[in-house]
Amino acid sequence: MDITSLHQVFCNSSGISTDSRKIKKGSLFFALTGENFNGNKFAADALKKGADYAVVDDPAVVSSDKFILVSDVLEALQQLARFHREQLSIPIIGLTGTNGKTTTKELIFAVLSQKYKVHATQGNLNNHIGVPLTLLEIDADVEIAVIEMGANHQEEIKFLCSLARPDIGLITNVGKAHLEGFGSFEGVKKAKGELYEFLGEHGGKILVQGDNAYLHAMLKDRALQPFLRYGEGLENDLVGTLVDSAGFLSFKWYERSQEKKYLVNTRIVGSYNLDNALAAILLGRICKIEADQINQALAGYIPQNNRSQLSKTDFNTVICDFYNANVSSMKAAVENLSRVKAESKVVILGDMFELGAYSDQEHQKIVDLTREINAERRIFVGDAFYGRKDSTGEFYRTTQEAKNAISKNPVKNATVLLKASRSMKFEELLSYL
16 A cells, blocks of 8 residues: 555544554554564454554454555554655644753643644654654644654654654753763764754754853754854843742743843743743744743643652652653752752652763762762662762662662651652652652
């Protein structure tokens, strides 16, 4: 079946399903295959549960005209997404970066939704499967789409751009993450810069954190002009000033062309989120949204999924930021805690992953950084941190060991930072605080 015919089948369906346990009636089931599963084996079951058709790549499972046989299911999904994107005339915003992608995407969604019907990446479905699925969820009612793009190796962003074809884009920042795949910090910059390259080659609009020397160098290396800038520097097109980050983030902003200042009191934690909010404001202004509407959207946004969330327990105030972690986000979270006004502070950090040969030195740097905070307790969890064990902190190999230790010696009346990579399951620690 050619891509045009497959697209027609898709348009007549109720959407895409990739999990036979969660079939939507009338859907088009794609039998994706991974290291630990083979979707072809569940195609017949998907049809029984209500899927109209099943796209498979194993001839042995085909038993009726309800099976659509392709050479590779994932490739067919990606080609379908690319073709679907080509039929759309709406602006698409693409964003990537080492930290803050998902929060920035959510803030952009909140702002743009003040005026438009917006579709955005759900959660962090930002890879070679998530981006196609996001594109295929864009229906005729959508006026703007926001596509988050993640990567852990070279040319992944380039490929995702070929699917999403963004008209506007930004890189939140670049830092030390996925070093196993990228090889080095230089590799990170090269990979993330693929978004700039696509926008430059296709006449797209580029937004940049105007105070970030790395991002400016990446643009200069590619001889890309013009671009719109946001940041704290007075030369930016949109200027923001931090007012307070001791609790929730508060800041002021103005456009250099107008200079009328606005105050925004948010419900997100961390001075590092100022840039994310400014990016959303600048996009809002580009899309002709009134300042008051933008401010209302930012003030009303409440973070989810343990990203920059402030939780009040029976005994403590907990900064929940354990959806993910890398070197730069860990450093930013620790530095933010140092600025928080609290009589008692406790740091609980978990391992960062995919650092390869850099793991030991980067975990040691974080251990050293925490010594600069006047913290009542410094707790480190995971094999990488345990390898840096010394007498100045508490070190545990597993989250379970940390839970046992906190049970025996409870944390009370403190502001606590919980920060770790997702697989450390730090959500289990929250009930012990």
